[in-house]
Amino acid sequence: MPEIALVEAINLALARAMTEDASVLVLGEDVGRDGGVFRATDGLLTRFGPERVLDTPLAEAAIAGISVGLAAQRFRPVAEIQFMGFAYSTIDQMLNQAARLRTRTRGRLSCPMVLRMPAGGGVHAPEHHSESGEACFTNIPGLRVVYPSSPRRAYGLLLAAIRDPDPVVFLEPTRLYRAAREDVADDGVALPLDRCFTLREGSDITLIGWGAIVRDMLAAADRLAAEGKQAEVIDVATLVPLDSASILASVARTGRCVICHEAPLTAGFGAEIAAQLAGPGLLSLLAPVERVTGWDTVMPLPRLEMQYIPGVERILAAARRSLQHG
Amino acid sequence: MTTETAAQFSITFTRYIDADGHPTGALPEFAARAADLIPLYRAMVLTRAFDAKAVALQRTGRLGTFASSLGQEAVGIGAASAMAPGDVLLPSFREQSAQLWRGVTPLELLLYWGGDERGSDFAGPREDFPISVPVAAHAPHAAGVALAFALRKEKRASLCILGDGATSKGDFYEAINMAGPWRLPMVMLVNNNQWAISVPRSAQTAAATLAQKAIAAGIPGEQVDGNDVVAVRDAVARALARAREGGGATLVEAITYRLSDHTTADDARRYRDDAAVTASWHGEPIARLRAYLVAQGAWSREDEEHALADAATAVDEATESYLATPPQPLAAIFDHLFAELPPSIRAQRAQALGQEAPDA
Structure with missing residues (x-):
């Protein structure tokens, strides 16, 4: 099996889904001839033709909106938003329309669409190109939110998202598009959309996160191991619906946890996990829940972005604080 | 320096039956015999009876906030009667006339406005969209539905109805703009009732017409008398036929007047003169078509009584069923x-x- 980058795994899953299901369409800005600004849709136009790979006008709200119309007509549109900073104008369509169509028609119409986009910083991109806005979507009932952090998970989860009968917001860690590489079998096997991934088992502390920061969590776990502490590493990957059971079970074993995300702290999705740990998980805690997140500031331009994005050192510091308790 | 005209455009306005019910000339084929217009007349009467009942139910605490279409019945009936069953309607919240014509039942409409989602699970037009309360949000859906038809090479079209205020929104423009280069089989029908709650048409845009917004999108646009059901149906029928045959999208602006408050939660006396409203009753669509039918010898006092009685019966039966429907679990x-x-x-x-x- 060849080793491929995360963005190539996205491409592989798109091609697979389009091959197996003629109702799958890819649309968005520059997804056709250009193959997407990150090349996620590279080659699809040649393989599947202009009726299945559509270069749209530059209109994000309408890209989401026409996807709702297509999905109601039994197509499975996979729409690309070029950067998460440009996705906010789709929220009206995703919140008021896509996420509700099944409910408000009592199942008469449904919306099997995927809205995929790169998210997060760390690639020295221009302003508005490095946003981590997952929490804007996780508070929308009727929507699934997925955020893989490895090529295999990107492949399997994107296949699952496309095959899912309901709308999915699919976030792709920009920082790992090329940096994360592994061998990926193009076997058409989807991964479950409601399960966390335990990437490393450990009994002393649980590191919980999603997106590009998962790589930093794994690096932190290596460092902790060198210090004699075994960290369990959980990639949440499917934020909504949240697999609380896996998280609670892990923290029940370790008694300690660090929740990590690149998005800002306040009302970030980590707060939901912390709240669950403070509820059903409270009596298993041996130390306060730690959160390592982006600051509650505007995402800075590239010169300061790596001081905004929490790295291995901040994760380690939080883990050590937690391990000192009790 | 040289300057020359790069492009030139004009917007037409079409009317077949004037405000007093007089034909302005020959009527289109579907209206060649006055009797052929009777189903449209009866549908407008049903809509008005439904609206009156819905307002009464709201006033007596038995229905939620409701948007009457009083005076605008010809827009929805003209448009929906031009549709084929396989076309898809995407209505805003004031297009019950079109929905009723399409086979949405008065009971379903009452359920919806009474706060029950089952009212959007239409037994009749299964592919029609539910009412769009967010203004213009359904415009890109109409483009998406039209794109689905085009990709499947089906001779069907989508019809989106929205208001004058909706033409100020990005969704509206994004949808018609997308429909241009893709030649989408879509008809965008603007029900220009002159008011977006309290904001008059003149404050909505400095554009001389709303139809001309089509020009920026590269699709045809035209105005019709929205109180003339024949003009609305004719324009929408032409646009739908063109769309189904691969000719692309059209914007039709139907000029009418909102004789009612915006909704039952609104009091229009706060922002507009009664005199203007009273004046606008002249030429309203039902009296206009009735005058035409009577003059043509196609409609009698007895016919009128029957139409009113049938509408009342249909609405009363729906009301009875609605009030007897228990909430969902x-x-x-x-x-x-x-x-x-x-x-x-x-x-x-x-x-x-x-x-x-x-x-x-």
Whole structure:
């Protein structure tokens, strides 16, 4: 099996889904001839033709909106938003329309669409190109939110998202598009959309996160191991619906946890996990829940972005604080 | 320096029957015999009876906020009667006339406005969209539905109806702009009733017409007398036919007047003169078509009494069924959220129903 980058795994899953299901369409800005600004849709136009790979006008709200119309007509549109900073104008369509169509028609119409986009910083991109806005979507009932952090998970989860009968917001860690590489079998096997991934088992502390920061969590776990502490590493990957059971079970074993995300702290999705740990998980805690997140500031331009994005050192510091308790 | 005209455009206005019911010339084929217009007349009468009943139900605490279409019945009836069954309607919240013509039942409409989602589970036009309350949000859906038809090479079209205020929104422009280069089989019908709640048409845009917004999108646009059901149907029928044959999208602006408040939650006397409203009753669509039919010898006092009685019966029966319909069980708010309910929400469902939560 060849080793491929995360963005190539996205491409592989798109091609697979389009091959197996003629109702799958890819649309968005520059997804056709250009193959997407990150090349996620590279080659699809040649393989599947202009009726299945559509270069749209530059209109994000309408890209989401026409996807709702297509999905109601039994197509499975996979729409690309070029950067998460440009996705906010789709929220009206995703919140008021896509996420509700099944409910408000009592199942008469449904919306099997995927809205995929790169998210997060760390690639020295221009302003508005490095946003981590997952929490804007996780508070929308009727929507699934997925955020893989490895090529295999990107492949399997994107296949699952496309095959899912309901709308999915699919976030792709920009920082790992090329940096994360592994061998990926193009076997058409989807991964479950409601399960966390335990990437490393450990009994002393649980590191919980999603997106590009998962790589930093794994690096932190290596460092902790060198210090004699075994960290369990959980990639949440499917934020909504949240697999609380896996998280609670892990923290029940370790008694300690660090929740990590690149998005800002306040009302970030980590707060939901912390709240669950403070509820059903409270009596298993041996130390306060730690959160390592982006600051509650505007995402800075590239010169300061790596001081905004929490790295291995901040994760380690939080883990050590937690391990000192009790 | 040289300057020359790069492009030139004009917008037409079409009317077949004037405000007093007089034909302005030959009528189109579908209206060649006056009797052929009777179903349209009866549908407008039904709509007006439905609106009156819905307002009365709201005033007596038995219906939620409701948007009457008083005076605008010709827009929806003209448009919907031009549609083929396989076309798809995407209505805004004031297009019950079109919905009724399409086969949405008065009971379904009452359920919806009475706060019950089952009112959007139409037994009739299964592919028609539910009412769009957010203004213009359904315009890109119409483009998406039209794109689906085009990709499947089906001779069908989508018809989106929205108001004058909607033409100020990005969704509206994004949808018609997308429809241009893709030649989408879509008709965008603007029900220009002159008011977006309290904001008059003149404050909505400095554009001389709303139809000309089509020009920026590269699709044809035209105005019709929106109180003339023949003009509306004729323009929409032409636009739909063109769309189905691969000719692309059209914007039709139907000029009418909102004789009612914006909704039952609104008091239009706060922002507009009664005199203007009273003047606008002249030429309203039902009296206009009735005058034409009577003059043509196609409509009698007895016909009128029958039409009113039939409409009242239909509306009363729907009201009776509506008032006798028990609310949905609470489980319904969970049961249509996803095709299959995720475990985390299954637990909430059990909790809401007072059941023991399943193991998470």
